[in-house]
Every structure is written in C-alpha cells, then in structure tokens.
Amino acid sequence: MREVAVVSFAQSKSVRRADDQNEVEMLMPVVSQAIANSGVPRKEIGFTISGSCDYLGGVPFAFVSGLDAVGAWPPITESHVEMDGAWALYEAWVRLQHGDIDSALVYSFGKSSLGDISQVLSQQLDPYYLAPLWPDSVSLGAIQTRSWLDSGHSEKELAQLVSRNRQFASTNEHSQITKLIDPETYLAKPYIIEPLRIDDCPPVSDGACALVLVAGDRAKACSTRLAWIKGIDHRSEPHSLGVRDLSISVSTKQAGKNCGALDIRADICELHAPFSAQQAILEEALGIDESVIVNPSGGALCANPVMAAGLIRIGEAASRIINGEANCAIAHATAGPCLQQNLVCVLEGGN
C-alpha cells in the first residue's frame, strides 16, 4: 500500500442558515485555505473530488457548480460522490494508490437549511416500503435510541455523553452549538420525540470543509508533521431498517476491524454520530474505552452540516495530530439512515 497523509484541513463555522452565501461562496474560502496550508500549488493537485447531495438544495447536478470554487481550468481530473465527503476521501485514497499522482483535494459542502432536512433525509430510504411513508430522520433517530436504551442502557448515560460533547464544543470555534449543559439540566428537559430530548439531536447546519491528501515522499516534503492514514475501510448494512439490530453497529465493527482500528490504542476518536445514542453505539462497536477522548470537537451533535459532517470528523482528527495534540486517532463517518453505512480510518502522526 502506498502511504497517504492528510496534510491540511479547513472548515467553515457551522451556522443555522448561511442565508447570504450560496454553496460556492461558502466553499471557496475553505478550499483556498486547505490548498494554501498544504504547500501544494493548486495547479499541481492531481485529483479533485467532492461529496455532496443534490437533494439538499433540490438542484440537480448541484455539485457541478461547486467546482466554481476550485478553479477547474485548464481542465482538472475530477470526481464526485453523492455521499458524505468522507467517501470522497476514500475514493481519493484509492486513486492515490494508482501511483501516477501524488496529491488530491477533497471537499464537501451542505446547506441543510434550504429544505426541511428531516423530510429530505427520508428520501434516502428504500423507495418501495419506507420512503413513501416519509419517516423523518428525527423519528428514526428516536427508534434507534429506543432500541439502544432497551438493550440495557439508561438516559443518564446520554445525559453524561451530551454534557461532555457540549463541553468540548464550547471551545470549538467552528461548532454551532456551544452552550454548556449539565446532566441534571438535560434530564429535566421534556422529550421532543420520546426518548429524544432536543439535545440528543443535531442542529440544522450549513457548512463546508476541505482537505488535501498527499502520498509518499511528496507528503514528507510538505510538512514535518503529517496525519498518515494507516488504514481505511467502509462497510454497509441492509437498507431496510427492519432487518437490522439498531442498538449495535455491525458495519462499524467490520470496518474498524479491517482498517486496524480495533487493534490500536488511540488518543482521540472522532465519531460521526448525529444522535447521542449513536455515539454510544459507535464507541461500543469500536471498543472505545474511557482512556480515549471521544469527539474533542463536540461532534456532529453540536454541528452537523449534512454531507460534510463525516469528512469534518477525519479533518478534526487529522488536525489534532498535525498540531501535536494527539499521535493516534480513529475517525469515523456514517451515511444512510440509522448508521446504515460506516467508514472508519486510523490516523497516525509522523513525517
């Protein structure tokens, strides 16, 4: 395998509604910043790929306009996934394995505010049995949370988890929700959809992020401190929610095993869990114990630009390695309803 490193990462601050900015205006500063910090001249980037979803803005081929942010002339080699940007990173990583190019720009963006995101997300369900019923994403989150609670957990665990994430988010300048909440205050709040309280759900977020991957010796020349991707894998579970045990995440465990995440001792871990119980489910799937700092960014629970929130997890983990805060990290991204598909990668610091 060819060694590939994250050399730079940039993200916008997540906001409830980036009303005055369109996607390109939101994206351009982060793309420019990621490229500038990578040390790779824009025209030398070998591959460009994005992750986004046309359903978010209701515009077909919306990702094409996103290319305005990267400067695609003279023609560049470019690709897109209709998925979270973490899967765009996966494609870029595979592309870099070919060996003919050394660098890739990966970006993703999402304006969840343009439609009713919980309704929009129901359209990712199977088109015959579930999508026609329009089950919104918060209700599905509630079903999964109930399933997790019924498997032997308590709301007090969620109270602790939410409180801890908020504490981390309060020091993250890119986070959207930064208000602290103690477990008692959480427990005193009413349900919005039982057993979910408002603090168990992600905010509606607009945001964008970008990172640059560089392979082999070329990466070593970029910086003295890099976040090397030591392993990466993604696995998917059945589309139909009725055939899965929602209280566990089999695909996360498989992906974690395949990329080596189950065998290493990570300092930090960034888990893409839009709902609080999902974070607990993921921690269990990856065997994360109390020695690991989980979601030092505050996680998707505090800023959730759909389609970017997974790539942000990898970027957050890589940034903490690059700045020396951590040496080994696990980053995770999810896609589909109720943690249907999961990507896990292991990042390690070095040159």
Next chain:
Amino acid sequence: MADVEQSEIDPNAPVTKISTPIELKYHFTAGRAASRFMRGLMKKKILGQRCPSCLKVYVPPRGSCASCGVPTEEEVELPPKGIVTTYCIVNVPFYGQKIKIPYVTGTILIDGADIGFMHLLQEVEAEEVRMGMRVEAVWQDDSEMVPGLESIKYFRPTGEEDAPFEEYKEYV
C-alpha cells in the same frame, strides 16, 4: 392505475408498479454576488464582477471565477447594451407560454462582459435576428421592477452596425 377496473386486478399477481409522489419545498439562496446583481437590476444597473486573476468580467456575477477558483470581489457596472452571440427561434408551443410564437431567445453578451446570458429579443422579426447584432435593454415600467432579469422586458436592436465576428468569437 386509478382507471383500472377493480375486477381486472388479480390479487395474486405480482405488483409491478407503484406510484410514490414526492414533494419537497426549498428556500433558495442566490448568494451575495447574485443578490447584488439582482438588486442592481431593480435600479436599472447591470452589475458584474471582475476576476482579479484572469480579469474576465462575469455577468451575472457568481462571487467566484470558475476558471481560476478565486473570489471575484471587484464590482463593475456595465451598460445595458451588448451583442447577440447566438440565438434560437422558438416555434414550438408549450404549456405556460406567454409570448406569441415565433419569437427569439438570444445569448446577450453585454459590452465589457466575458460571459453572455439568455434573454428575449423583441421589436425585431425572427428572420432578421443574426449573430453580432447590437442590442439594448428595454426596462420594465418602474412599478414592475423586480430583483431579477425580468426587470429587463427584452432586448431590441439598436440599429448600429453589427459587431464583427472577431469581436465575439471567443464567446460563441
């Protein structure tokens, strides 16, 4: 499916087709640059933006240069005049059509701009429209002005001499 006679449906036959209507509502964001452009139209101004790198002028502005991938911040006011770089004579009636056919839609390259936009051509017979024809905007009445290209009712020929092909060949 509704017009299938109840008696024709075999309850044991496999379902081969279902209909699941989808309706999603969106709140569109034009963006900073396009918003300035559209508000400008209400004041009968055509506002573009110049790329700091390749110096091309975008109308409507997009806030970025698609070629260079850099923000376009310098605003440029352009005259409500330009040339027809290409056009299409519409002969096909369709639902919701507001203008009597045949009519002409053209790509208008505003003087000083490096990209054209589509608009209606009127006060000219369809067969007289040609590439390189010089045209000017006819604005809506003040009470009809909206933040959008509809504030220009249409473009009409100025009667000036046609632009030579060399002048706009880059934009065809």
